[in-house]
Every structure is written in structure tokens, then in C-alpha cells.
Amino acid sequence: MDKTNSLRSFKQAQSHIPGGVNSPVRAFKAVGGEPIFMKSAKGAYMHDVDGNKYIDLINSWGPMILGHGKxxxxxxxxxxxxxxxxxxxxxxxxxxxxxxxxxxxxxxxxxxxxxxxxxxxxxxxxxxxxxxxxxxxxxxxxxxxxxxxxxxxxxxxxxxxxxxxxxxxxxxxxxxxxxxxxxxxxxxxxxxxxxxxxxxxxxxxxxxxxxxxxxxxxxxxxxxxxxxxxxxxxxxxxxxxxxxxxxxxxxxxxxxxxxxxxxxxxxxxxxxxxxxxxxxxxxxxxxxxxxxxxxxxxxxxxxxxxxxxxxxxxxxxxxNTEIYTRLETMTEYIVQGIKLNILKLGLKYTVNAVGSMFSLFFTDEKVIDFDGAKKSDLNMFGKYFNAMLEKGIYLAPSQFETLFVSSAIDEIEADLIIQANYDSLKEIHKR
CATH class of the missing domain: 3.40.640.10 (Type I PLP-dependent aspartate aminotransferase-like (Major domain))
Known part of the structure; x- marks a missing residue:
């Protein structure tokens, strides 16, 4: 994946913006690597300044419930x-x-x-x-x-x-x-x-x-x-x-x-x-x-x-209130796919979900509070984040952020997310 223009932009940004970003989590400090600079978005996808395409699972941290460019x-x-x-x-x-x-x-x-x-x-x-x-x-x-x-x-x-x-x-x-x-x-x-x-x-x-x-x-x-x-x-x-x-x-x-x-x-x-x-x-x-x-x-x-x-x-x-049923159904489809991947690979990670929000925690313990969330393996999450990024799935660059599903995601994107999840989990556990 070419990141030349993003790297150049980040270097330039650090000259006059603290840390090169206008909100700390965007700096990728928690996951390693350099932040990706986006150029445009439409539907379920974002496009960066290097021409790479990503299925968006942060959706501007929630508001793009209908996807981009409605x-x-x-x-x-x-x-x-x-x-x-x-x-x-x-x-x-x-x-x-x-x-x-x-x-x-x-x-x-x-x-x-x-x-x-x-x-x-x-x-x-x-x-x-x-x-x-x-x-x-x-x-x-x-x-x-x-x-x-x-x-x-x-x-x-x-x-x-x-x-x-x-x-x-x-x-x-x-x-x-x-x-x-x-x-x-x-x-x-x-x-x-x-x-x-x-x-x-x-x-x-x-x-x-x-x-x-x-x-x-x-x-x-x-x-x-x-x-x-x-x-x-x-x-x-x-x-x-x-x-x-x-x-x-x-x-x-x-x-x-x-x-x-x-x-x-x-x-x-x-x-x-x-x-x-x-x-x-x-x-x-x-x-x-x-x-x-x-x-x-x-x-x-x-x-x-x-x-x-x-x-x-x-x-x-x-x-169009039926959209909420569709969002929940699609989120459940993705979550069940991820849970099946975890089972296939013999892992013991935790997945929480409600409505059109979900998170994969890199811990085998139930997560009902912040102490439980902090038991996650943050190093493993960083590896997972970058593996998913390489496969065209844009996750929140922090274990401590929920993911959001938009109505622009259909079964095609959902299957791509599930497959990328399987490949990424398998890849990071081989290292």
C-alpha cells in the first residue's frame, strides 16, 4: 500500500499543528505507524491522498450513519x-x-x-x-x-x-x-x-x-x-x-x-x-x-x-425507521462472522455489540467496565489494526473506541470485513 502522500502530509502538518493532528487519537500513537490523510468518501468507502480505498468503520466517529455523500x-x-x-x-x-x-x-x-x-x-x-x-x-x-x-x-x-x-x-x-x-x-x-x-x-x-x-x-x-x-x-x-x-x-x-x-x-x-x-x-x-x-x-x-x-x-x-432494524441485522452479521473466525482460529477474544456499534477486545475476559477493557493486549490490537488497514478496512486507531456500521455497508462489504478479520487475526498470530 502506497502511503507516500500521507507521510509527506503528516511531516508537513507537524510544523504548525501539535503532533500533526487536530485530535489526539488520529495520530496513530496507540497502534504504531503514521496517520492516513483522507481526500474523499462516498457510501461505505473512504479514499486517501494516495488513492487507497477503505471500508469505513468509524464513520466520522458515528454521525455518518447513512454512509458518506448521502x-x-x-x-x-x-x-x-x-x-x-x-x-x-x-x-x-x-x-x-x-x-x-x-x-x-x-x-x-x-x-x-x-x-x-x-x-x-x-x-x-x-x-x-x-x-x-x-x-x-x-x-x-x-x-x-x-x-x-x-x-x-x-x-x-x-x-x-x-x-x-x-x-x-x-x-x-x-x-x-x-x-x-x-x-x-x-x-x-x-x-x-x-x-x-x-x-x-x-x-x-x-x-x-x-x-x-x-x-x-x-x-x-x-x-x-x-x-x-x-x-x-x-x-x-x-x-x-x-x-x-x-x-x-x-x-x-x-x-x-x-x-x-x-x-x-x-x-x-x-x-x-x-x-x-x-x-x-x-x-x-x-x-x-x-x-x-x-x-x-x-x-x-x-x-x-x-x-x-x-x-x-x-x-x-x-x-425510515426500518433502517435501525437493517443496521442491527448487518452489525450482528459482521459480529457473528468475527466470533466464528475467533473460534476457527482457536482464540479467546471478546466481542461486544449493541445496535450498530461493536468492538473486538483483545482479552479473553468479559468486558463490562473500563478495567475489563484495559486488560486487552494493546500491542496485539496495534498489529491487528495495521493488518486490517493493509486489507482496506479502516478501524478506529485505538482499542478504546467503538466501531460504527453505516447503512451503506451491505453484505458485500460485510463479507470483506469478515474475511479481512480472519486473515488479519491469522497473520498476527503467526508472527
Whole structure:
């Protein structure tokens, strides 16, 4: 595989971009080698600057649920661009987006648009603190909620990949107000709440872990958190930046039948454009300025181009809900193929999956939390990643990231993925 232009681009990028990338996991530090620079994408495939083609299993980390270059979304963006890239004023599209989100996700009565998932989670925590008049929050090991200071305590994803789960620059005061507990351990959460009576403002989590690899909640876990929050007047926040409108029409909260107080969104609601949102109960959201005293603002919030792309995406999903059954069926087909490969080769690796998200963990132990994910053989994962890359399959360059299946992947691509998986596993275990 020719990587000449990617190597040249990476060398040039390091001159003026820290590490040569604008998000750490892209640097391939966790898997070895040099990052691949992409040029274009269509359907299930991405094309790099050297002309190589890859089946895409990250899909821009989730939002390209329909694959790349979906006609309806491209057309909506082009029409919006002709009117203006930005107004800095209210637009009708913002109303339409808010109405559609509230219609599709019933737990959201009011919603505020922002520019990223990080901005959404930071704002949701601030609103929860303002609403409860409490300072402390509970988060979970391995759950990543963006790079806000409160969240870089035992974080997953990029922070774990880089070996810095507690980032320099996060103050001790911030850390003292952030209590971190293991994912899927309800008893531990109950203990923490009892030890901090009337001090916990919010519990925030990814209802399905996606930044320690794909880690679903155990039976009764989300329901138990809901009950605990109700009994102690704690705001329950679901970070559905990844899972919102991907796992089902109304996200993981519909999939598991648990209603949070606040929800953070991103990815899919921008159709691939940078965007985020947070919303939930009207009495909580009415705390947000200018309705209430909790200040949050953004010059580009509700950007018309992002709104146009997101509206086209959500309208398509709302009108074609059968897509979720197809996505889950295709993901299960791929997962079962991978499990069969593992069995054929006499290996004992773990595969987790839910909806259109899945992960292969290089450990023989069950993975239900971050400690379990960290038992994976990261050296072996790096070899596997590069072997798959050579065979034209683009995986997340980190063991601690879930993979995403798009509706553009059909049985042809699925069979190619399964075959590449078999060949790659066989190859790396011969070395």
C-alpha cells in the first residue's frame, strides 16, 4: 500500500499543528505507524491522498450513519450555503430542529443548540448545578464526555489512549467536585450518594460506553440509576452524543426504556457538520439564559448550514425507521462472522455489540467496565489494526473506541470485513 502522500502530509502538518493532528487519537500513537490523510468518501468507502480505498468503520466517529455523500444531506447543505454560511441571528431552521428533536426524543421538552458534544456536556453539568444548587457530579471510569475539565478524571477514549487519563491543567478543585466510579457498578454509585448527602448535582454517563470500546449497560443498571436519582433529587444526564438517533430513533434511552432528565447530543444531529445540543425537562432547561440565570452562549450556535444538514439527516431517520432494524441485522452479521473466525482460529477474544456499534477486545475476559477493557493486549490490537488497514478496512486507531456500521455497508462489504478479520487475526498470530 502506497502511503507516500500521507507521510509527506503528516511531516508537513507537524510544523504548525501539535503532533500533526487536530485530535489526539488520529495520530496513530496507540497502534504504531503514521496517520492516513483522507481526500474523499462516498457510501461505505473512504479514499486517501494516495488513492487507497477503505471500508469505513468509524464513520466520522458515528454521525455518518447513512454512509458518506448521502444525496439528501448534500443537497440540503448546498442550498443552505447559497443563502449564507452564518447569520448570528435566529433562524427558522433552529425552531424546526428543536421541534424535530423533541418529537423524536420525548424526554426532551426544551433544547439548546451548541457547537460540539464537549460544549453540550459542559453546559448540561452547569445547568444541573444551577438547578440543584449543588457542586459535585458523579461520572464513570472510561466514559468520555469531551475535554471539559470536569470530565478528564479517569476518562476513556483519547485520554486513555495517550496514557494521560488525568490531564495536566485540570485543577485539584475541579477534581474534588468530580467523583468517579466504575461503570456498571450500581452498588458503588449508591455508596457514593450515601457518603455525599445532598451534595450530588448530577450523574452523567454514556448509556452505552463507546469510549472504552463498546460496553453495554448490564441488566437493570440504567433503571437503578434512574431510581437512585429520583430518590435523591439528582439530575440524571445521558450523554447520547454517540448513541443519540443511532441506537434507535430516540437513542439508547428508548432502546433501554429509561428516561433521563437531561440529554446531550451531537454527531448525527449535524449530519456530519460540527454541532451539539443539550436538552431535557422544561423546568431544568428554563434555568438557561435568557430564561434563567445559568449563562451559556455561542456565536455559531444553530449555524444554518449545520441545521440544514442535521434536519435532512433526522427527517430521513424519522421517516425510515426500518433502517435501525437493517443496521442491527448487518452489525450482528459482521459480529457473528468475527466470533466464528475467533473460534476457527482457536482464540479467546471478546466481542461486544449493541445496535450498530461493536468492538473486538483483545482479552479473553468479559468486558463490562473500563478495567475489563484495559486488560486487552494493546500491542496485539496495534498489529491487528495495521493488518486490517493493509486489507482496506479502516478501524478506529485505538482499542478504546467503538466501531460504527453505516447503512451503506451491505453484505458485500460485510463479507470483506469478515474475511479481512480472519486473515488479519491469522497473520498476527503467526508472527
Amino acid at each position: 444525496m439528501q444531506i448534500e443537497r440540503a447543505v448546498i442550498d443552505a450555503v447559497k443563502k449564507s454560511l452564518s447569520f448570528g441571528t435566529p433562524t427558522v431552521a433552529e425552531i424546526e430542529m428543536a421541534d424535530l428533536i423533541a418529537n423524536m426524543m420525548p424526554s426532551i421538552e426544551k433544547v439548546r443548540m451548541v457547537n460540539s458534544g464537549t460544549e453540550a456536556t459542559m453546559s448540561a453539568i452547569r445547568v444541573a448545578r444551577g438547578f440543584t444548587k449543588r457542586d459535585k457530579i458523579i461520572k464513570f471510569e472510561g466514559c468520555y464526555h469531551g475535554h471539559g475539565d470536569s470530565f478528564l478524571i479517569a476518562a476513556g477514549s483519547g485520554a486513555a489512549t495517550m496514557g494521560e487519563p488525568d490531564s495536566p491543567g485540570v485543577t485539584k478543585g475541579t477534581a474534588q467536585d468530580t467523583i468517579t466510579v466504575p461503570f456498571n457498578d450500581l452498588e458503588k454509585v449508591q455508596e457514593v450518594v450515601m457518603e455525599n448527602p445532598n451534595q450530588i448535582a448530577a450523574i452523567i454517563l454514556e448509556p452505552i460506553g463507546g469510549n472504552m470500546g463498546c460496553v453495554p449497560p448490564v441488566t437493570g443498571y440504567l433503571q437503578g440509576l434512574r431510581t437512585l436519582c429520583d430518590e435523591n433529587d439528582i439530575v440524571l444526564i445521558f450523554d447520547e452524543v454517540m448513541t443519540g438517533f443511532r441506537i434507535s430513533k430516540a437513542g439508547a434511552q428508548q432502546y433501554y426504556g429509561v428516561k433521563p432528565d437531561l440529554t446531550t447530543l451531537g454527531k448525527i444531529i449535524g449530519g456530519g457538520m460540527p454541532v451539539g445540543a443539550y436538552g431535557g425537562r422544561a423546568d431544568i432547561m428554563n434555568m438557561v439564559s435568557p430564561s434563567g440565570p445559568v449563562y451559556q452562549a455561542g456565536t455559531l450556535s444553530g449555524n444554518p448550514v449545520a441545521m440544514a444538514a442535521g434536519l435532512a439527516m433526522l427527517r430521513y431517520l424519522n421517516e
